Amino acid sequence: MGSNARPNIDMPSHHIDGDMLLAYAAGTLGQAASIVVATHLSYCPHCRCSVLAAEAVGGAFLDDIAPEPLAQGGASRVMDRLENMPAETRKSLTEDTQTIAGTVLPRPVRAWLPQDLSTLNWSWVSPGIKYTEMLKDANGARVGLMLAQANAAISAHGHSGEELTMVLSGGYHDGAVAFRPGDVQSVDENTHHEPKTDDDGACLSLIMISGSINPTGLIARIFRYFTPF
């Protein structure tokens, strides 16, 4: 897939699973996972197409549902309010030139980080690996940024739920499988995996963990920093 001429990011080759895209479209996916999905969608025309299809299911259900009459006067109250409501113009975004590991972060990540990225609160969780938490959602799932130096073993064992990783810059291998910017890896507690960052530079990724954390392994060390065991 890498033959087109765009500069930085090829079409990702590891995508978000269909059930998660559907939950995102239905509005039922947790906040932490939604951040990873929205970030992948910034990079991935294929998955945007799938989300559009899932949203079209919502549109079809909306068209097909038996209408529920509005309360008396509801329509005219809304019509009366139109006068004072001008069209919204798209707000132009201020250009952000701040980078982490040489990368300007996509909006869905940027929106949950402080204005000034130099104030980010990184913690060293392992030699060569630091982490900063962006958000813990209502279900206890956490999402944050992980910055690992070249040749670091970013094994993340010992938690009961799902783990979702998306590369933002650099890359890693899990066995023979390569993960490049935009690629997503989803594993559960039963998956044995040995991710290792590539030897040609640092790897920045977005990482989401759900479920309870077993106090062994890297991810446990990441989260022990925030959660007293």
Added chain:
Amino acid sequence: MSPEVGSPASPLGEMSALLVTLAATRDKQIFAQLFAYYAPRVKAYLMRQGTDSATAEELAQEAMLIVWRRADSFDPEKASAATWIYTVVRNLRIDALRKLRRPEFDLDDPAFVPDLPQRPDDALQCDQTEKRVREALKQLPEEQAVVVKLSFFEDKPHGEIAEQLSLPLGTVKSRLRLAMRRLQPLLGE
């Protein structure tokens, strides 16, 4: 069902055309037609998801006011009016009821990777989405259709839907993945 779904005479095409006209003219009579069709459906949809009648009414009015203000950002190439209004309602519900900001990608994001015009097959798949999705939705095997419907109407995570159906979560997920493959087959899969 009706083979003319998606043709200009059906609500799918008719309502989308109205919404495009609204963006261009800001004509209140056009808005009134969209309101008459969608506001009661939005209210019904929210009630189906468990919102009480008074809140559903309020959110339906609020959603239609967003339609009035943001009609300009409706892109008929990407979605039908029904789908676009569905997304307005979904986001409003998340904002209002859960007090959360929904993570969304942004077309103006400098890091955004646009659709690839040099791959015409992709573009074709996206253009055809609405009509094809509605056809594919009707053809889904019953066990897939059930979990898709619950995903949209129950406002619950898939884990709770699995409990409700007394199915393992893995089964619910795999049915949804199969359904998504029928609704939007990806190239190269």
